[in-house]
Amino acid sequence: MTQIILSTGNIILGGPSIIRKPGGYRSNLEFTNSLRSNFAAAQQDYAAALQNGNGNSQPQANGNGDENAGGSWPATEVWTAKEGGTLYVPRIDWASAGLQEDRAQYEITVKLFFPPTAPVQKRGEYIKDALQLVAKELGVADVDLLIIAFPGISFEGDCEWEADRKNATMGDDEEELATWSLLESLHEEGQxxxxxxxxxxxxxxxxxxDRVRVRPAVDQINTKNCCNVPPPLTKLASNEGIELLTHNDPTDLIPAATLRDLLGSDAQGAGVLDAEAAIVPAWAVKYTAFVKDRGVIENKGYFASAQAVTKEEKAAAA
Incomplete structure (x- = not known):
């Protein structure tokens, strides 16, 4: 079983060869379009470097020994990086990572998404992995705000009142509280x-x-299916000093089908994932570094993690 780490890089800036475009308005479109752009940039950049080094201008095969329809894939090992049991897609130039100004100049926000396939008992490991990657990418030791998006919770209904009523039965309170306690510990440690x-x-x-030690400072609501924030929620948040924010993130940012499309061996994929391998999403994270005195976002991007299981591993586990 191989852990795959996907990264968009900084989608605000252009890369060495192409401009990373943020994609559509919704985060799932921004995420997938930015990943495709980052894959293409890495394939182009590392293939060009390889060709310049050995004088070979012929198309490279992908990691499965095949070429895509355009015959332009470089070998997977050229533009990805394998470290132990983790495959970075694409490889990351950590030497060029980091923010341009002092840490105190930034407001750093992270949103962590757990898909339904993420085991509850693994969430502590996943939280630490996601934060470590963001910290390494931005060159910081802490973040200002972390918002967690649990699976199975949404606002859906013909009106805000119905959406609020239906929301009351969604998710799993005990699982959410157990995960929150892990975040409370990181908050108390200063991370x-x-x-x-x-x-x-x-x-x-x-x-x-009624059951947490560290109260949430923010509650993000997606009102696309119910038009407005429910009045009872507005009142409760006001009374409790919780900031209500709206957003356009999908409920499931990284469904397995999307990852297979991105990583697969057909003409639209990156040629990383074998046709018979299974892909199981683990987590995704969106991060932004906002320069407070200039009012601009300097760095924004995504990381995501998934487990790739080969045909042989599936058979052995059966």
Whole structure:
């Protein structure tokens, strides 16, 4: 089993050969389009470097020994990096990572997404992995705000009142509280300044507040299916000093089908994943570094993690 780490790089800036475009308005489009752009840039840059080094201008085969429809894939090992049991897609130039100004000049926000396939008992490991990657990418030791998006929670209904009522029964309170306790520990250690949640309606938030040590500073709500923030939630948040924010992130940022399309061996894929391998999403994270005195975002990007299971590994586990 191989852990795959996908990265977009800084989608605000252009890379060595092409401009990384942020893609569509919704985060899932921005995420997938930015990954495709980063893959293409890495393939182009590392293939060019290889050709300049050995004078070979012929198309390279992918890691499965095949060429894509255009015959332009470089070998997978050229533009990805394998470190132990982890494959970085694409390889990351950590030497060029980091922010341009002092840490105090930035407001760093991280949103962590757990798909339904992420085992609850692994969430502590996943949180640390995601934070370590963001910290290494930005060259920092802490983040100002971490918002966690639990699986199975949304605002859906014909109106905000119905959406709030339905939300009260979504998710799993005990699993969410167990995961929150892990974040509380990181907050108390100074790795996270403030904690936030996503898609918590009035009843669900009230139950949550009654049982946590560190109260959420932010509650993000996606109102695309119910038009407005429910009045009971507005009142509760105001009384409790919680900032309500709206967003356009999907409920599931990294479905397995999307990852297979991105990594597969057909003409639209990156040629990383064998046709018979299974891909299991683990987590995804979106991060932004906002320069406070200039009012601009200097660095924004995504990381995601998934487990690739070969045909032989699936058979052995059966």
């Amino acid at each position: 996270i300044g403030k904690l936030g949640i996503a898609e918590f309606g009035s009843e669900k938030l009230r139950r949550f507040l």
